[in-house]
Amino acid sequence: MARTVTVRTLANMKRAGEKIAMLTAYDYPTAKLLSEAGVHVLLVGDSLGMVVQGQPTTVPVTLDHMVYHASLVSRGAEGAMVVADLPFLTYQVSAEEALRSAGRLMQEGGAHGVKLEGGREMAKTVRRLVDAGIPVMGHIGLTPQSVHTFGGFTVQGKTADRALEMMEDALALEEAGAFSIVLEAVPAEVAAEITHRLSIPTIGIGAGPDCDGQVLVFHDFIGYTSGYIPKHNKRYADLASVIRDAARQYIEEVAQGVFPGEEQTVHLQDGELRLFQSMVARHGGGPRE
Template structure:
């Protein structure tokens, strides 16, 4: 059996120029497939609120919902690192509450790390977690939990001051002990500069080709989420069409009596 991907392994991959692959999963079956195929990191993202639970944003997602789905993913993942995404208001109130909730991902859901959004302002929370041995992945750029403050999901870091702050935030997260940082929807040149500036891996989503790794929402990659398709998404399949075709055939065959046939009967 392949060894579990660890924090040290990811840093080694950055140093060796070996690109890191990350995808989302919210259930046992998808997690098992990603793990079997060699995905390095499986993120149980709070994006499950929109992709699985039908919320308009990620803001309503609760700790209990995140733990429920993380448990399912962790049961199937034997090699991939499982990262649990901390939902809105699970870490912003105080370092102590952030530590407690982060610990639940490892203790109750068998995740190997957690992810949280923000820069220097969340470093006290990150510090508490790292002190007790909880691996932390940061997240800069478009941070969906701050959608109302940002005024939408537009590209971040275009202006010089915003870019400087993002570089400063990345350095602060690294200094505080984060092992990796997701860079979402920022200019490619800025992502390249951050990636070269810090010693921990960067994982890009809409951040160009120069990050140490890439992440997508699996349902976007497979063409299953149809409300909108972000510019940074490449659809490697159109499973929604295949699902429609299969279910339509099932309905037709049940109605006509063609299914079940002799080969499906006892």
């Protein structure tokens, strides 16, 4: 990546009408590859609970988990901005607890900013973090940490009243100092209007094409997962099939004695081999029982 992406970079991209590309990342090699490809923002999402840990929701993810994965991603990111999620109940209790949690993600995890879920009710917390020098990305619409309240991963803002409330949430987050807002599982018309009203960038996931940028979960985007595919996702590769096919070929070659072959094998030089064989002969005896 030719340039280092910052909060200012993203603001300038919105003003210039340039789209922002964001993907989740949870480890060093993924972060390195995605930043080399030119992805603008790497999100260390608490979605790792579902796609890495095998949890049914993001709720069980802890701050220690997030700090660890953020530290891996921050070491691999070369020019990309790294944003890390504040996990469930690490910021809702008080603004001071949110400040301590965000501080760990930046000090220990190396993140450049944090993301938290919620609208107007989180505005004071956002302001506290921003005043402390911590860049904050908001997240409204379908907020996965509230999945049990929603009754599932469902589209939000499908009524005019709720859509207007969502717009007010977005405006409150902008007023509080958020540098960007993720809009998840929101009707395209609602997302377009919010994007038009805000001076800060919107990042959509299942929110239509008119947001200032888009984000996808890496494992969904690369076809690393199987089974259910979210409606908003587009698979740009089928890595799961590649891995399965490679594993089957490996198993077959091991079974047939084809692997390792001569090109994967190291030999003793002739002199050392003869010396070794003579030493073995003097040692005597057969296999130990």
